[in-house]
């Protein structure tokens with residue numbers, strides 16, 4: 429290969445092939461994201477640069493990322509961001525990488541607050557802040573409070589609020605679930621809590637299991653610990669008629685519905701884009 433010319437096109441082809449052999453799910457897309465990052469350009473710009481030969485220093489940086497990717501490091505941590513609901517969010521290994529499934533939670537949240545002027549929203553366990561920041565961006569008068577136990581996560585979330593110009597309407601507070609929120613009266617409470625059951629960890633994708641924060645994934649023995657606590661604590665946080673929406677794992681719908689039904693009026697369960705039950709809703713009676 430010594431005499432091969434390493435054009436952008438060739439680098440993309442080689443990398444796609446390399447990642448595919450390592451069972452990476454979207455090898456083409458990942459090759460593009462990583463190369464664009466190494467070259468300091470947008471993914472879309474790669475198309476007009478296909479014949480360009482990047483200098484060795486850029487190729488070396490690219491190789492270094494490919495090596496880490498092959499060791500399982502998720503692309504979002506390598507490049508430091510992930511797109512979510514058409515916005516780009518900074519991510520570090522201190523936060524869970526935003527998932528497309530969670531866009532379903534945001535969509536339903538926006539539907540709930542759509543007709544309310546200056547709705548008050550609480551996001552419990554905000555992580556990267558992707559839910560809180562997106563709601564504030566999409567609903568121009570929403571005021572969002574977002575909690576997290578991790579100071580490192582809140583630093584990332586704060587940067588994301590800044591990046592998307594919503595610092596005046598999103599307040600971050602450190603603490604355990606509802607603990608740092610003194611008064612209730614929220615129109616909407618949302619959460620994507622840790623929900624992986626102990627027995628599921630072994631089968632988890634290695635990129636998730638070995639690189640994403642355990643504290644954002646581990647839902648206790650049966651994966652339901654946080655739903656129990658949220659169901660118990662959320663009635664005090666809601667105003668009468670207020671709604672709670674929680675993201676759930678694949679098999680958890682019946683159990684989570686029951687937990688919330690014991691405290692609140694059950695609402696519909698919403699499916700994600702793949703048709704799987706993903707968001708459970710409930711309401712505090714008026």
Ligand code: GLN
Nearest residue numbers: 620621622623624644645
């Ligand atoms: N959906 C994530 C995953 O399985 C889990 C997120 C969570 O526990 N809240 O990768």
